[in-house]
Amino acid sequence: MPPVLRTVAELRARVSDWKAAGETVGVVPTMGALHEGHLSLARRARAACDRVIVTIFVNPRQFNNPADLEKYPRTEAQDAALLASVGVDAVFAPGPEEVYPRGFATNVSVSGVSEPLEGAHRPGHFDGVATVVAKLFGMTRADRAFFGEKDWQQLMVVQRLVADLNIPVTIEGCATVREADGLALSSRNRRLSVEGRARAPALVRAMQAAAEAMRGGRAIPEALAEARAAVLAAGFETVDYLELRTADLLLPMERLQGEGRLLAAATLDGVRLIDNIPV
Numbered sequence: 001m002p003p004v005l006r007t008v009a010e011l012r013a014r015v016s017d018w019k020a021a022g023e024t025v026g027v028v029p030t031m032g033a034l035h036e037g038h039l040s041l042a043r044r045a046r047a048a049c050d051r052v053i054v055t056i057f058v059n060p061r062q063f064n065n066p067a068d069l070e071k072y073p074r075t076e077a078q079d080a081a082l083l084a085s086v087g088v089d090a091v092f093a094p095g096p097e098e099v100y101p102r103g104f105a106t107n108v109s110v111s112g113v114s115e116p117l118e119g120a121h122r123p124g125h126f127d128g129v130a131t132v133v134a135k136l137f138g139m140t141r142a143d144r145a146f147f148g149e150k151d152w153q154q155l156m157v158v159q160r161l162v163a164d165l166n167i168p169v170t171i172e173g174c175a176t177v178r179e180a181d182g183l184a185l186s187s188r189n190r191r192l193s194v195e196g197r198a199r200a201p202a203l204v205r206a207m208q209a210a211a212e213a214m215r216g217g218r219a220i221p222e223a224l225a226e227a228r229a230a231v232l233a234a235g236f237e238t239v240d241y242l243e244l245r246t247a248d249l250l251l252p253m254e255r256l257q258g259e260g261r262l263l264a265a266a267t268l269d270g271v272r273l274i275d276n277i278p279v
Helices: 008-020 036-048 066-071 076-086 125-140 149-164 187-191 194-199 202-215 220-233
Strands: 025-030 051-056 090-092 144-148 170-174 238-246 260-268 271-278
Touching: 008 025, 008 051, 008 090, 008 125, 025 036, 025 125, 036 051, 036 076, 036 144, 036 170, 051 076, 051 125, 076 090, 090 125, 125 149, 144 149, 149 170, 149 260, 149 271, 187 271, 202 220, 202 238, 202 260, 202 271, 220 238, 220 260
Parallel strands: 025 051, 025 144, 051 090, 144 170
Antiparallel strands: 238 260, 260 271
16 A cells, blocks of 8 residues: 655655655645546556655635535545555645644635636635645645646646746646546546436537537537537536637637637536536
8 A cells, every 4th residue: 555644744755755866756636536537647647757646635725615525525545545556656645734734824826717617606716726736736846747637627727827836847637537428537426316327428418419510510609508408408407507618728719710628517416517528
């Protein structure tokens, strides 16, 4: 089993030894409740770096709903066993007081790319993400960091953060891992009922149909409206957004020109699912 480090001091001592030996360090930031998507990131890090750290921290600052924070699954023992199978070198699993000690007063906010979509529906979420990620990069002194494309907007926020603050870490975006029926892997999926799990792939199917229609010349507003209607017809309670945006800055796209991204968030069984695909 990989060693589970609880304090910044332990982590820094370990990393200092690795750096002194000239070894490269990769980090995979997670909130635990690991699944194959997380493991694919760890494997990618394992192939690219001499040393791999996976962080497990349920970050209270990125939850704008206290009930959501309370419900978030915590499965550290299972997570450590899964990471052992990948061969990671250390797990960093601090408590909230280690990351945010008494008197902590700094907030990192990335303007622009963090504001629409998830930013509009979850105020403060990306400030919490940016703050903890900036801290993790400082703590781990990572050369590379691995993030899933499933959280596309988060990936864009982190890339902007690193560029703007001259943080010396390379951000690697890794392809979304999906179930055989197309559902994007997510720690939240385990909260779906059996019936909800069967309905959940309707989200990505509607997105794929919209992307195909738009490529075929269908007007973008019509294709998106049909996709939203299809998601609701499949049994989802709400659609927060299903929109076409520029891939990098997440600006609205009125016509297919350059790289676009179709991003969606919808609620099923009271569970908020997000997904995105290239267009």
